[in-house]
Structure formats: structure tokens, C-alpha cells
Amino acid sequence: MSTVSSPRLGPGAARWSRKHLLGLEDLVPEEILAILDTAESFAEISTRSRKKVPALQGRIVFNLFFESSTRTRTSFSLAAKRLSADTQDFSPSGSSVSKGESFIDTAKNIEAMGADVLVVRHPTPGAPHLLAQHLKCSIINAGDGAHEHPTQGLLDLMTIRRAKGRIQGLTVGLLGDIAHSRVARSNIWGLSKLGAKVILCGPPTLVPKAWERLGCEVTHDLDAVLPRCDVVNVLRIQFERQKRGLFPSVAEYSQFYMMTQQRLDSAKDDLLLLAPGPINRGVELTPEVADGRHSAILDQVTNGLAVRMAVLFLLSGRRESRGSSFEETDGHPPGRRPSQAPHPSGSGPGSVGAGDGLDQDRTRSGREGGPGGNPRP
Amino acid sequence: MNPSERQLCDGPAMEQLISTMARRLADARRAGVPLQLVGIRTRGVPLAHRLARELTPLLGSEVPVGAVDITLYRDDLGQAEHWPVLRGTEIPFDVDGADVVLVDDVLFTGRTVRAALNAICDLGRPASVRLAVLVDRGHRELPIQADVVGLEVATARGDHVRVRLHPVDPREEIVQIEAGSQAPPRNGRPEP
Numbered sequence: 001m002s003t004v005s006s007p008r009l010g011p012g013a014a015r016w017s018r019k020h021l022l023g024l025e026d027l028v029p030e031e032i033l034a035i036l037d038t039a040e041s042f043a044e045i046s047t048r049s050r051k052k053v054p055a056l057q058g059r060i061v062f063n064l065f066f067e068s069s070t071r072t073r074t075s076f077s078l079a080a081k082r083l084s085a086d087t088q089d090f091s092p093s094g095s096s097v098s099k100g101e102s103f104i105d106t107a108k109n110i111e112a113m114g115a116d117v118l119v120v121r122h123p124t125p126g127a128p129h130l131l132a133q134h135l136k137c138s139i140i141n142a143g144d145g146a147h148e149h150p151t152q153g154l155l156d157l158m159t160i161r162r163a164k165g166r167i168q169g170l171t172v173g174l175l176g177d178i179a180h181s182r183v184a185r186s187n188i189w190g191l192s193k194l195g196a197k198v199i200l201c202g203p204p205t206l207v208p209k210a211w212e213r214l215g216c217e218v219t220h221d222l223d224a225v226l227p228r229c230d231v232v233n234v235l236r237i238q239f240e241r242q243k244r245g246l247f248p249s250v251a252e253y254s255q256f257y258m259m260t261q262q263r264l265d266s267a268k269d270d271l272l273l274l275a276p277g278p279i280n281r282g283v284e285l286t287p288e289v290a291d292g293r294h295s296a297i298l299d300q301v302t303n304g305l306a307v308r309m310a311v312l313f314l315l316s317g318r319r320e321s322r323g324s325s326f327e328e329t330d331g332h333p334p335g336r337r338p339s340q341a342p343h344p345s346g347s348g349p350g351s352v353g354a355g356d357g358l359d360q361d362r363t364r365s366g367r368e369g370g371p372g373g374n375p376r377p
Numbered sequence: 378m379n380p381s382e383r384q385l386c387d388g389p390a391m392e393q394l395i396s397t398m399a400r401r402l403a404d405a406r407r408a409g410v411p412l413q414l415v416g417i418r419t420r421g422v423p424l425a426h427r428l429a430r431e432l433t434p435l436l437g438s439e440v441p442v443g444a445v446d447i448t449l450y451r452d453d454l455g456q457a458e459h460w461p462v463l464r465g466t467e468i469p470f471d472v473d474g475a476d477v478v479l480v481d482d483v484l485f486t487g488r489t490v491r492a493a494l495n496a497i498c499d500l501g502r503p504a505s506v507r508l509a510v511l512v513d514r515g516h517r518e519l520p521i522q523a524d525v526v527g528l529e530v531a532t533a534r535g536d537h538v539r540v541r542l543h544p545v546d547p548r549e550e551i552v553q554i555e556a557g558s559q560a561p562p563r564n565g566r567p568e569p
Contacts, residue, residue: 037463038462038463040465041446041463041464041465041466042463044465044466044467048499048500049500049501050499050500052499053449053450053496053499054449054450054495055448055449055450055454083449313463317461
């Protein structure tokens with residue numbers, strides 16, 4: 001049994017041409033929708049008994065994590081595996097990084113091993129952007145300090161869109177440690193680009209007024225804004241990123257900002273509750289709320305896989321990401337790698353150009369501006 | 378019609394072909410085994426729905442129709458100049474133990490069918506898979522043949538054969554475009 005909610009492919013799906021995914025701030029709404037629409041197609045694969053397609057056979061996806069992560073790294077690895085790519089994890093401890101190798105050198109060495117995509121997490125904001133300037137392979141930002149975590153933002157958007165059927169016109173509250181949160185930033189960019197109203201809520205030390213400049217409403221009173229929210233995204237208190245003394249005590253924080261059943265009673269009946277995880281039960285939300293009917297926490301994890309498959313798939317479409325130039329001088333498709341040369345009869349135009357599917361316009365959407373299909377000579 | 382095109386079949390004649398195909402599918406129906414149609418995107422899907430509509434009175438029951446997107450199974454994915462858009466596989470039934478009929482508009486090299494077979498087999502284990510195509514234009518590159526064919530057409534390797542079907546296309550017909558002439562755009566867009 002395999003079913004999928006019908007993919008809503010907007011015209012944007014045809015327009016993906018980026019090599020890297022560094023943040024949602026750079027993307028136009030059509031590009032965000034292109035990823036979400038592609039992810040809807042990939043969600044179906046996870047419902048199959050055989051959860052694998054051969055799309056990225058022979059590609060190498062390298063996880064380069066300079067910060068601890070289970071969910072994100074596992075999710076990227078699984079996403080790559082479901083697309084039949086090979087995956088390799090790198091962690092700095094026990095590597096040459098401890099011998100003083102620079103960040104860029106480490107990445108260049110990994111690229112030299114044939115990596116097509118680097119999934120990068122680093123405590124320093126902008127680290128993936130730096131790699132994007134120095135490397136030829138595709139870079140995916142899997143979290144750079146408190147800057148952005150685009151795939152988390154995308155999976156939140158996907159979860160909201162699946163539950164509510166839209167993003168436009170919704171009121172979404174981001175609750176908690178906004179100042180230290182890359183998830184908050186990616187959420188703000190993604191949600192506002194797609195037409196949602198964003199309310200930031202938490203203690204003044206964690207939710208500075210200055211964030212109003214990003215077009216958000218800033219408040220410190222959860223009980224006042226909760227009834228207006230369609231969605232609340234409960235962000236984790238980032239104990240590891242905080243200096244001491246940003247709020248008096250965890251107990252006090254919980255009293256004012258923990259999502260409890262009592263608070264939920266004052267919210268809309270169809271309130272959707274998200275939490276990027278890991279969650280601190282009893283700090284940001286009570287266990288019964290985390291496991292309750294409003295919670296979409298586990299849907300987020302499932303959707304995260306689909307979003308990451310979509311991102312890996314879309315980025316792999318860039319020829320440059322495969323280290324080949326786009327020049328085509330002799331009618332042969334450029335940049336074919338041995339592992340991807342399926343036509344035994346040689347690469348002449350006849351054998352490449354016009355498979356029946358190709359001739360039949362398989363690769364293009366039935367919409368204006370659809371992408372071209374195949375390397376027809 | 379574009380001057381470089383030769384019409385092989387107009388709308389009513391195509392209707393006839395589809396009826397004949399449906400009758401042949403009905404004749405081959407096995408009692409007790411569920412029959413399912415799976416159209417290959419794009420034009421295999423409306424064709425599968427048309428066949429199902431014709432089959433319903435012949436069999437006295439509805440025939441479920443699914444759609445398979447072969448994009449992720451293409452053998453030339455790594456060579457595509459533009460990355461294809463996914464339109465999704467939607468097969469809202471269990472293919473295990475069923476007689477599945479793959480439906481496509483044109484059978485050419487067989488590579489699309491190969492990809493579709495792999496896609497179907499990733500979803501389960503059908504009792505059988507057969508292939509129904511509206512047009513067989515020859516030039517196979519793989520050992521794949523159709524079980525039910527509406528129209529066989531002799532073509533040169535470089536010719537194009539186009540099936541135009543509602544609701545994907547505004548008018549219904551099958552046309553052949555000679556090799557060398559500029560193939561007209563599909564859905565108003567230029568050829569790749």
C-alpha cells in the first residue's frame with residue numbers, strides 16, 4: 001500500500017537552480033515551495049515497505065558535524081540512503097582537526113575523496129558559507145551557530161502546511177529561547193516569506209525587542225498571545241549556548257513559558273504544537289502536552305526525512321555540484337561519471353537522446369516554465 | 378496542426394483504439410485476481426483512467442487506477458541537463474498479488490517501462506505485470522514488449538510520435554513528426 005497526498009507542485013518546483021542550501025533568508029518563496037512540493041513526493045517513499053529509490057546512486061553525501069547532533073545527522077544519513085547515495089560521517093574528535101588541521105583543509109580533503117554533498121554543522125555562524133566559497137561540491141547548512149538551520153525551518157513549514165493546508169495567513173508563535181536559536185531564525189525567514197504572521201515570545205533576555213525589525217511581533221506575555229496562535233513552535237532552552245543568568249531559574253521560566261494543559265485550554269482548539277527537539281520535558285512543555293493531541297513533534301521528525309531527501313535531490317541536479325563544467329561541445333552529455341553511465345552502447349546522441357520516456361516529456365511538469373527534460377543532442 | 382506533423386489518428390479514432398484495448402484487457406481478466414491499472418506519468422495516467430472507464434461496464438466492477446512517476450528510476454538521471462520535477466507516485470492500493478497493467482501512451486526504447494517496472498516492484502509483489510500502450514513505435518533498446526497495443530507505427534529512429542490526450546492537451550490526436558523537422562513544443566514549451 002502506497003499512497004501520498006497529492007503533490008502540490010507549484011511553478012516554483014521548476015525553478016530550483018541552487019547549488020547550496022545555506023539558509024532560508026536567501027530563498028524566494030517559490031524556491032521554498034519547490035522544496036516543500038518535492039518533499040511531498042518523497043514522503044510517499046517512506047510509506048513503502050521498501051523505502052529506497054535509486055535516484056542518487058553513486059553519489060557521496062558526507063556529514064561534517066562539528067557539533068553534537070543525533071536527529072539531524074541521522075535524518076540526513078537516512079535521507080541519503082533512501083535515495084541510494086553513499087553516506088559517510090565525519091566527526092572532529094579523533095580526526096586531524098585535533099592535530100590542528102584547519103576547517104577548510106578538512107573539508108577540502110573530504111571533497112578530494114569524491115564527496116558530492118557536504119552536510120555541515122558548525123558552532124560558528126557562516127561556516128557553511130565559507131565552505132561554499134572554497135569548495136566545488138554542494139554544501140547544506142545543518143546548523144551554523146545561532147544563525148540558521150534551514151532544513152529544520154523547512155520541516156516545520158512542511159508540518160504546518162500538512163496540518164493546516166496552508167502557511168499564508170496563519171499566526172505562528174515561536175516560544176522560548178529566540179536569541180540563541182538558529183531554528184527561530186530559519187522559521188522567521190521561512191514563515192514570513194510564505195505569508196504567516198510570526199510572534200516571538202519569551203523572557204526579555206531571550207527575546208530582544210530588536211527582533212521586531214525582522215517583521216515579527218515581540219512579546220513577553222505568553223498568556224496574552226496564545227489564544228491568537230494557530231501554531232506554536234516551542235524552542236528548546238539552549239543551556240549550552242547561554243551565558244548564565246539570562247533568567248532567574250528554570251522553575252521560573254517554566255511558570256511563565258512552559259506549555260501546559262492549562263495553557264492549552266486557552267488556545268485555539270486546533271492549535272498545532274511543534275518542537276524542534278530535543279525537548280526538555282518539564283521545562284518547555286509538560287509530558288502530557290508533548291504527547292498530547294496538539295503535538296506534531298513526531299510528524300516533524302518524519303517530515304524532516306522527506307525534506308532532507310528533497311534538498312539532497314534538488315541540489316544534486318546541479319552539474320557544477322558534480323565537478324563538471326556545463327559546456328557541451330560535441331553533443332555528448334558532459335560530466336558523466338562512470339557509475340552513472342547506463343547506456344552500454346556508448347554515449348552517442350542516438351543512444352542518449354531519445355529514450356521513450358524522454359521523448360514523452362517525462363521530465364517536465366505540465367506547466368509553464370517547466371524544466372527541460374533530458375540531454376537531447 | 379503543425380505543417381511538419383502527420384496525423385496518424387484523430388480523436389474519435391483514438392477513442393476506438395482505447396475501446397479495443399479495454400476489450401482485450403477484459404478478455405485477459407483472471408477470475409479472483411484483482412486487476413489494477415497504473416499509468417506512467419504524464420500521459421499514461423489519463424489513458425489509464427480512460428481504459429478504466431471502458432473496463433467498468435465490461436467487468437461489472439470498478440478498476441482502481443494509480444500513477445507512477447518514474448523520475449527517480451531513470452537511467453539517465455545523472456545526465457539530465459535540467460533536473461526533473463517530481464510529480465509523485467500515487468498508488469492508493471496494494472499491488473501485492475494483483476494483476477497490474479502498466480499503461481503508457483507511447484512505447485519506444487523501453488527504458489521508461491524498465492524504470493516503471495522497478496518502481497512497481499519497490500511497492501510490492503504483483504501476481505503479474507502487463508503492459509498496455511496506445512502506440513508502439515518500435516526501436517526498443519531493452520527486451521520489453523507490450524501485451525496490449527492500440528496502434529503500431531513504423532518510424533525512423535529520430536522521428537517523434539506524440540499522443541495528445543485530454544486533459545493534458547487541448548485536443549486529442551496522435552501525430553508523427555519526421556526526423557529532422559523541428560518538433561513542436563509540448564504544452565507550449567520548447568523542446569529540451
